[in-house]
Each structure stands twice: as C-alpha cells, then as structure tokens.
Amino acid sequence: MMLEEFESRTGFYPTRDLYSRIEAAYMESGLDKDSFCAAYKENRDGIAEAIARDAAFDEIKAATQRESEIKKLQEQVAQLTKQLDRELEWKPYELSQNVPQADYAKLAAGAESGLCAHYMTDEEAIKWICDEFDFDPAKITIIHEVPEYEINRHNQLRKTGKMYDCRPVYCATDYHYIRFNTKRWFYEVWNGQLRPFYA
Structure with a gap:
C-alpha cells in the first residue's frame, strides 16, 4: 500500500x-x-x-x-x-613590544600584599593619564585583562581562552602600570612611559 x-x-x-x-x-x-x-x-x-x-x-x-x-x-x-x-608544539607567547607579563606580575605582587603598591581605581588611573599625557578623559577606557596567546612551530598564533590580569597598579612615580584604550588606539603606561600596546 x-x-x-x-x-x-x-x-x-x-x-x-x-x-x-x-x-x-x-x-x-x-x-x-x-x-x-x-x-x-x-x-x-x-x-x-x-x-x-x-x-x-x-x-x-x-x-x-x-x-x-x-x-x-x-x-x-x-x-x-x-x-x-x-x-x-604550542607554547606560551607574548609580543615582545609589550610589557612582559612577568614584569607586571612582579609589580602586582606588591599590590596583592598591600605593602608597596596598590591597585588604582579606574577614576584614579584616568586622572593620572590625563594629568601626565593630556588625554581627553571621556575617550579613555581602562583595561583590566588581556588575552593569553600561544605560538606553534609554524609561527601561528592563537588565543588560549585564558586572560592575563592587567589592572592598573601604582607603586611609585617611576614604578607603575596602566593599560588603556582610546576610541582609536591601544596604550600602556609603564614606569612613566606611554607606549603603544600591540594586540
């Protein structure tokens, strides 16, 4: 049927x-x-x-x-x-132009212990950037994390899905770190130096 x-x-x-x-x-x-x-x-x-x-x-x-x-x-x-x-053969990778994560971690260790550094609030970090480098505060976004990368033997990059801590830390006028973006550019401040951040 x-x-x-x-x-x-x-x-x-x-x-x-x-x-x-x-x-x-x-x-x-x-x-x-x-x-x-x-x-x-x-x-x-x-x-x-x-x-x-x-x-x-x-x-x-x-x-x-x-x-x-x-x-x-x-x-x-x-x-x-x-x-x-x-x-x-994937292995951890950091862009050599950026501040090494190990250097940031050393500074942040002082903020964690509270002995010789502290984490800045976004407001403190923005004010510091504007006072030092004359940015428009309305165009600044403070970045707290950056992606972790790996590289393989063919020099191909990939994100691992993990994030590195990069909250703004202040220890002294010549020892601090702030990662921030404007509407068009990426930056990091390391020990008083304004540097482009490569992503």
Whole structure:
C-alpha cells in the first residue's frame, strides 16, 4: 500500500518513519487495504496505539544510537585535537613590544600584599593619564585583562581562552602600570612611559 493510499483512506498523515511501521503492520495483518485502514482508523484492538508506540520506541532507539555516535565522534575529535596540538608544539607567547607579563606580575605582587603598591581605581588611573599625557578623559577606557596567546612551530598564533590580569597598579612615580584604550588606539603606561600596546 502506498502512503497516499493510506492517507486517502484514513485521513491521517503520518511521518515517513511512522508510515514504515504502519506498512509493516499492514503486510503482517493479512487484511486488504480497506479493511486494514478501517481497523487503523478505529484503533481496533489497539492497533494504531501499538504501531505508534513501536514507532516511538524506534525513534528513541535511533536517537540513543545517534547520541552514542555523536559522543564517540566528539571523543575522537578531542583526541585528534590533542595529537595535533602536540605535533604543532604550542607554547606560551607574548609580543615582545609589550610589557612582559612577568614584569607586571612582579609589580602586582606588591599590590596583592598591600605593602608597596596598590591597585588604582579606574577614576584614579584616568586622572593620572590625563594629568601626565593630556588625554581627553571621556575617550579613555581602562583595561583590566588581556588575552593569553600561544605560538606553534609554524609561527601561528592563537588565543588560549585564558586572560592575563592587567589592572592598573601604582607603586611609585617611576614604578607603575596602566593599560588603556582610546576610541582609536591601544596604550600602556609603564614606569612613566606611554607606549603603544600591540594586540
């Protein structure tokens, strides 16, 4: 029996998957098309419910198999990604033009202990920048974090997804750090020197 024949006899419009179950039940029933469709339409002896239940079970089984296959593929992708990362020899990377993170961390350690430095508020940092370098305060945004990079043996860069702390820190007039952006440019102030920040 064709799908269109079933639809015209019953007024039901099943999905392809459900109809494959209906067709199998029809073939097993030994009934002619009209008798089977009448029985299905009336749900005689629960035939329609049984077919729907079996079709739903098939869909659940297929979905479970798909999820299992997806999980296996995801595990394979993760394993291949690790192998590729080892092959590419990724390692931490910092742009040499910027202040090294280790130098910033040394200064920030004093702010963490509170003994010889402190973290500046954004307002303090903006005022300091404007007093020293005559920027428009309305155009300054203080930056608190910068992305961490890695480089591979082919000199390709990527972001790791981690961030470095770069909150403004002040220790003395010749020992401080502020990272900030204007509307068009990136900067960092390191020990009284205004420097472009390369991202």
